[in-house]
Amino acid sequence: MRRLSPRFVLAAALAVALAAAGCTPSKEDGAFRPGSADLGDPYVPGHGNGGYDVGHYALDVRYDPASDRLTGRATLTATATQGLSRFNLDLAGLTVDRVVVDGAPAEHRRAGDELVVTPPRGLPRGARFTVEVAYGGVPAPVTDGALGSGGFLHTDDGAIALGQPDSAATWFPVNDHPSDKATYDIAVTVPDGLAALSNGAPGERRSDGGWTTWRWSERSPMASYLTTLVIGDYRVTTGTHAGRPIVTAVPSNEPADGPAATSLARTGEIADFLAGRFGPYPFEAYGGIAVTDERIGYALETQSRPVYGPGFFLGGRPNPSVVAHELAHQWFGDSVSLSRWSDIWLNEGFATYAEWLWEEHDGGRTAQRAFEAQYAATDWSQPSIDPGREAMFGTAVYKRGALAVHALRRAVGDDAFFRILREWTAQRRDGNGTTDDLVALAERVAGRQLRPFLDAWLVGGSAPALP
Incomplete structure (x- = not known):
């Protein structure tokens, strides 16, 4: 839990008092200024935004593989770390239909891969606020010279959203830097028969009118690049380990005794071994996802549920070493x-x-x-x-x-x-x-x-x- 400093609390109380007196500061007031459009990390120029800290993302997305179209509604709960006249979110390539800040329509415009939001009134330092963004379009991948293809990738049977350091902004508006971690609730609606896997503990799954909504909750703060979305024809195995849910998935055509399934089956065992060296496992769920798209030439420690590219399971032999590597990241890199x-x-x-x-x-x-x-x-x-x-x-x-x-x-x-x-x-x-x-x-x-x-x-x- 992040506690607000007395100065933050005082600023918020002052804003409430001014509003009650009919003196709410306007966005032009000198106490308010734009949040920065870049956190200044030279390894990811243009990524991250200043002036606020996100505490929670509630994402509700719908994806149709036939048209490769995604529609979404993102609700961010954040705290202003300065008096804000406007602020930015990272969002690549999608169209924004509407932005609402604290229940009121907000001005918004695009500046490259930035969504620039101007609320109807300034946000005082220390104020907690919500941002709702309705958006949609055909998501696009990103090509990073250091790692390869990432971001939102359309596949033969669905899609994969994955990548480091880039991926999150290709499918939802985000403060895209690991210094601003947040909790997540993720709902993904896909055609019946497809799996939709993401981070954290699984929630209730519902079908209606030919579509199924899969729900996931990551209640531990997560860096944005550690989010994932894997949609397609997967065999999903759900159980418990050490009293926590464990969810693994392999392509449906992968045999139950194949190298990917056999390797992922050791997830709990390997996590327990590492916990004996590093301390208690830090999250409330375990798991792993094996994918077949050859553009994924890496494995990534997506929080609580690493994703493994096909190259790690060639030759018909299990590869517990890569599982140990990605599970170690749950402590070192994720938590x-x-x-x-x-x-x-x-x-x-x-x-x-x-x-x-x-x-x-x-x-x-x-x-x-x-x-x-x-x-x-x-x-x-x-x-x-x-x-x-x-x-x-x-x-x-x-x-x-x-x-x-x-x-x-x-x-x-x-x-x-x-x-x-x-x-x-x-x-x-x-x-x-x-x-x-x-x-x-x-x-x-x-x-x-x-x-x-x-x-x-x-x-x-x-x-x-x-x-």
């Missing part, structure tokens, strides 16, 4: 999210290290052997921290990041190391963090200075000495 994309090693380095831990647990090589092999193969000229947008999914982020994690373990010992991990995931659960935050925690737990040591492993230009 504790980035404040800025230049720190993406905090996501990928720990998830790669989780693969090493799982391999050792599952009867393979030890984490130490994996460390030694990767140490010998590493290009130390490439940094893990701030690698540049084009290298944000590069080997230095994943593999060198994992080397730094294991080096920290060797330097401080297992007791301190796993305490650092568990305190990180507990203290920053549902929030965000930076490399500086992690270093400060590690130094406090270990009782020694660690910044020069970690700098050598993460950004130094030559191979560091082995601890």
Whole structure:
């Protein structure tokens, strides 16, 4: 829960008093100014918006694969972090029919992939407000040079909305940056016979007039790029694990003992193993979705329900390693999210290290052997921290990041190391963090200075000495 500061409460009370006296400030009043149209993260120029913080998204979308048309209604509940005369939402390529702010029609216009909203009166700092947006059109994918195709992809039997760092704004209006996390209720209406999968716990499913509405709720704050929508002909398996719902899905033509289904069936087991190292599983649902579209050349840690591209299950053999990687992200990246994309090693380095831990647990090589092999193969000229947008999914982020994690373990010992991990995931659960935050925690737990040591492993230009 985010508590409003006394200054926020005072500002809101003042606005109420002025309104009661017939003196509601207009949007031109000097106390109000436009929210920024860009949060200034150089890895995602034009993404994110300033002046407000979203607490909740209620999304109600309808998708017809035959026409590739999506219609939607998004209701955002937010808090103004400054006096707002207008504000922006990220929305790519769709047509906006109507915008309502606090029950009153609001002016709106498009500026590229920005939806610019001017409410009928200024929003005082600290005020909680709602925005309703009715929109529709044919969603379009985005092509990111670092990762490949993403966004909203029309498929042979439905659609997939997926991608990092871009995807959410292709199917709903959003403050599209991980620094502004929110909870979600998602209702998806599709033709009968198709599955419509998303994040969080499943809700009641209803059919009417040839259409079925699937409902999902993610009650833990979620970064926007971690949302997903997978529509198509899937075999959906629903059950419980550790008292929580677990929902997995594979294409209907995938055999029940095929590599994707077999790998996803280990989700609960792998999550339990990781919980023993990282602390309690942070969400109220488990799951995974395997897709067949070859444009999805990656797996993504979409919150509570990772999505796996087809390349991970070739050759007819299960691949629990990728499941371990994406499930580790539920702690590192999802529950504790980035404040800025230049720190993406905090996501990928720990998830790669989780693969090493799982391999050792599952009867393979030890984490130490994996460390030694990767140490010998590493290009130390490439940094893990701030690698540049084009290298944000590069080997230095994943593999060198994992080397730094294991080096920290060797330097401080297992007791301190796993305490650092568990305190990180507990203290920053549902929030965000930076490399500086992690270093400060590690130094406090270990009782020694660690910044020069970690700098050598993460950004130094030559191979560091082995601890």
